Amino acid sequence: MNRPYMTIAAVERETGLSKDTLRVWERRYGFPTPERDGNGERIYAPEQVDKLRLVRRLMDRGYRPGRLLGIGDEALASLAAPAPSGEAPSPAAKGAARLAGASEAGALCQQVLELVRRHDVAALRHALHQAMVRQGLGRFVTDTVAPLNSAVGNAWMSGAFQVFEEHLYTEQMQAVLRQAIATLPAADARPRMLLTTVPDEQHILGLLMAECLFALEGASCVSLGTQTPLYDIRLAAEAQGADVVALSFSAAFPQRQVAPLLTQLRGLLPAGIALWAGGSGVERLGELPGVKCYVRLDEAVQALRDWRAQAAS
Amino acid sequence: MNRPYMTIAAVERETGLSKDTLRVWERRYGFPTPERDGNGERIYAPEQVDKLRLVRRLMDRGYRPGRLLGIGDEALASLAAPAPSGEAPSPAAKGAARLAGASEAGALCQQVLELVRRHDVAALRHALHQAMVRQGLGRFVTDTVAPLNSAVGNAWMSGAFQVFEEHLYTEQMQAVLRQAIATLPAADARPRMLLTTVPDEQHILGLLMAECLFALEGASCVSLGTQTPLYDIRLAAEAQGADVVALSFSAAFPQRQVAPLLTQLRGLLPAGIALWAGGSGVERLGELPGVKCYVRLDEAVQALRDWRAQAAS
DNA sequence: CGTGCATTTTTGTCCTAGACAAATCGACGT
DNA sequence: ACGTCGATTTGTCTAGGACAAAAATGCACG
Numbered sequence: 001m002n003r004p005y006m007t008i009a010a011v012e013r014e015t016g017l018s019k020d021t022l023r024v025w026e027r028r029y030g031f032p033t034p035e036r037d038g039n040g041e042r043i044y045a046p047e048q049v050d051k052l053r054l055v056r057r058l059m060d061r062g063y064r065p066g067r068l069l070g071i072g073d074e075a076l077a078s079l080a081a082p083a084p085s086g087e088a089p090s091p092a093a094k095g096a097a098r099l100a101g102a103s104e105a106g107a108l109c110q111q112v113l114e115l116v117r118r119h120d121v122a123a124l125r126h127a128l129h130q131a132m133v134r135q136g137l138g139r140f141v142t143d144t145v146a147p148l149n150s151a152v153g154n155a156w157m158s159g160a161f162q163v164f165e166e167h168l169y170t171e172q173m174q175a176v177l178r179q180a181i182a183t184l185p186a187a188d189a190r191p192r193m194l195l196t197t198v199p200d201e202q203h204i205l206g207l208l209m210a211e212c213l214f215a216l217e218g219a220s221c222v223s224l225g226t227q228t229p230l231y232d233i234r235l236a237a238e239a240q241g242a243d244v245v246a247l248s249f250s251a252a253f254p255q256r257q258v259a260p261l262l263t264q265l266r267g268l269l270p271a272g273i274a275l276w277a278g279g280s281g282v283e284r285l286g287e288l289p290g291v292k293c294y295v296r297l298d299e300a301v302q303a304l305r306d307w308r309a310q311a312a313s
Numbered sequence: 314m315n316r317p318y319m320t321i322a323a324v325e326r327e328t329g330l331s332k333d334t335l336r337v338w339e340r341r342y343g344f345p346t347p348e349r350d351g352n353g354e355r356i357y358a359p360e361q362v363d364k365l366r367l368v369r370r371l372m373d374r375g376y377r378p379g380r381l382l383g384i385g386d387e388a389l390a391s392l393a394a395p396a397p398s399g400e401a402p403s404p405a406a407k408g409a410a411r412l413a414g415a416s417e418a419g420a421l422c423q424q425v426l427e428l429v430r431r432h433d434v435a436a437l438r439h440a441l442h443q444a445m446v447r448q449g450l451g452r453f454v455t456d457t458v459a460p461l462n463s464a465v466g467n468a469w470m471s472g473a474f475q476v477f478e479e480h481l482y483t484e485q486m487q488a489v490l491r492q493a494i495a496t497l498p499a500a501d502a503r504p505r506m507l508l509t510t511v512p513d514e515q516h517i518l519g520l521l522m523a524e525c526l527f528a529l530e531g532a533s534c535v536s537l538g539t540q541t542p543l544y545d546i547r548l549a550a551e552a553q554g555a556d557v558v559a560l561s562f563s564a565a566f567p568q569r570q571v572a573p574l575l576t577q578l579r580g581l582l583p584a585g586i587a588l589w590a591g592g593s594g595v596e597r598l599g600e601l602p603g604v605k606c607y608v609r610l611d612e613a614v615q616a617l618r619d620w621r622a623q624a625a626s
Numbered sequence: 627c628g629t630g631c632a633t634t635t636t637t638g639t640c641c642t643a644g645a646c647a648a649a650t651c652g653a654c655g656t
Numbered sequence: 657a658c659g660t661c662g663a664t665t666t667g668t669c670t671a672g673g674a675c676a677a678a679a680a681t682g683c684a685c686g
Binding site for chain 1: 640
């Protein structure tokens with residue numbers, strides 16, 4: 001297996017660390033230590049890219065780069081492996097091990113994780129679909145999909161899952177949820193909801209879960225999929241006559257960007273259109289004027305009912 | 314409607330032009346001309362961001378930035394509006410106006426475009442689903458979806474569609490195609506195909522179309538969705554025991570990145586796994602060792618049959 | 627009047643090295 | 657245990673220079 005050296009653009013693609021960050025780490029922490037090609041441009045050894053991937057994962061778990069790069073490689077590896085259900089080292093990872101699945105949903109979780117691990121997509125799809133039919137869409141979304149997402153995200157952070165295994169899971173779950181949405185009758189009732197994510201947020205499951213629950217409540221849902229530019233969110237909201245714009249932020253989305261993005265979009269949207277944000281990405285977010293945040297989906301469903309009660313008056 | 318000034322990061326998000334490009338344009342062409350905030354950082358007026366969006370569209374149409382920024386604003390506007398079915402100014406836009414719809418498919422195209430324009434998602438979904446059922450999945454994909462994608466992409470480039478209208482179309486088409494895929498029996502026959510796109514390529518319709526046709530041929534398809542890191546593509550291909558890795562590149566994907574990406578992935582994959590690339594993004598691509606390129610879907614389907622004939626020997 | 631090849635222009639990306647604000651940490655006092 | 661305040665950490669921004677790949681142009685030749 002030939003593993004070639006990579007340019008800085010390729011490392012950015014593979015690790016998600018920006019070029020600026022890669023260069024400043026090299027200057028500050030002495031890692032990574034890329035060699036140079038004939039043009040004086042950085043080329044990274046595959047082993048160093050592996051370590052960068054690991055560091056990235058641990059950072060999502062709450063560690064900070066200065067510490068991770070200060071300790072030795074062996075200490076780094078020991079951080080990745082242990083305590084799959086242990087305590088998180090920092091408040092950043094709170095709620096990560098929320099799962100702890102009780103009763104039926106917990107057993108299903110274990111089964112699903114095992115199927116992902118075995119890369120058995122057919123059985124995975126079947127298990128998910130069966131669970132959806134047995135529990136009903138509403139309970140499936142809140143009691144099964146939500147903890148499963150946490151569990152898969154957690155498995156990825158701890159290195160138990162590769163990125164492609166998360167993709168595998170996401171794709172099958174997406175198929176099941178979309179199939180369910182397709183069978184729901186198209187409502188034309190208020191509120192009219194516009195669902196999407198901001199650029200750089202490509203996780204779609206949160207959006208689909210919200211669409212399921214809102215549609216079950218009889219709201220009129222239009223989804224734009226992921227990564228809509230803010231300006232186009234405004235255009236779409238006006239074109240659709242939307243009452244509410246709902247955004248989803250995953251745990252992996254860069255925390256520091258959330259507040260400025262929501263503020264900016266709030267400035268773009270007409271005052272009459274509500275702005276809701278949900279997902280683990282808004283967990284540690286303070287109050288923002290004109291923006292409602294819901295970490296859990298049942299809170300958002302309650303907000304929908306409140307909206308209706310208020311609209312009726 | 315309050316339209317605030319934007320930071321360079323926000324402009325990158327909205328226009329897709331990199332920070333480096335924005336800065337070097339300012340230096341070379343004298344546009345844009347951002348003001349500065351209290352920290353000496355660039356802040357862009359909303360009107361300039363509008364112009365940048367327009368320039369970006371025209372560039373995808375084949376124009377080059379030096380010319381576009383050298384001429385006046387009014388000349389720029391006149392380039393965007395006219396010749397909706399006219400000649401393209403450069404070879405880059407060749408094949409864009411391929412549509413020219415004949416017979417039934419052509420009329421359907423017009424109807425669908427009109428529904429998108431009116432933002433009538435329910436009717437759009439219904440029209441697409443009905444066409445799929447009437448024509449059958451295979452003919453629907455090759456004769457209707459393919460020209461529709463071109464037409465929508467074209468409408469976007471000429472400024473007739475906003476980004477959100479393309480998202481609207483994509484989301485409804487995706488729902489129809491996924492619904493069709495879900496009803497196909499899960500095959501376990503060779504070849505085992507792994508479908509995905511590279512990072513930065515978020516267009517999924519090409520992937521879904523390929524999955525439809527390959528699955529109709531009885532191949533065993535596993536999709537990872539969009540934007541899988543190259544290293545994970547390799548891991549997934551090995552884990553799945555894939556015979557073929559199939560990638561989709563849209564017309565909007567930066568041309569210059571395609572060849573290096575394919576070469577790098579070819580280096581990562583074991584020699585026994587074939588690498589196929591498809592979509593309008595590989596139209597102007599030369600030969601690459603160990604990589605097969607198919608601009609049209611029927612070529613890829615033929616390649617699938619050839620693979621089987623060869624495997625049987 | 628095209629057509630192939632060489633040269634010039636255009637254009638995006640990479641480089642260095644410094645600076646700063648926001649977030650986080652850690653210590654202190656209550 | 658809890659809030660406040662300074663110190664540290666960290667990502668992103670800035671400047672202007674450089675270069676290679678792609679595109680456009682010029683030019684000779686059939």
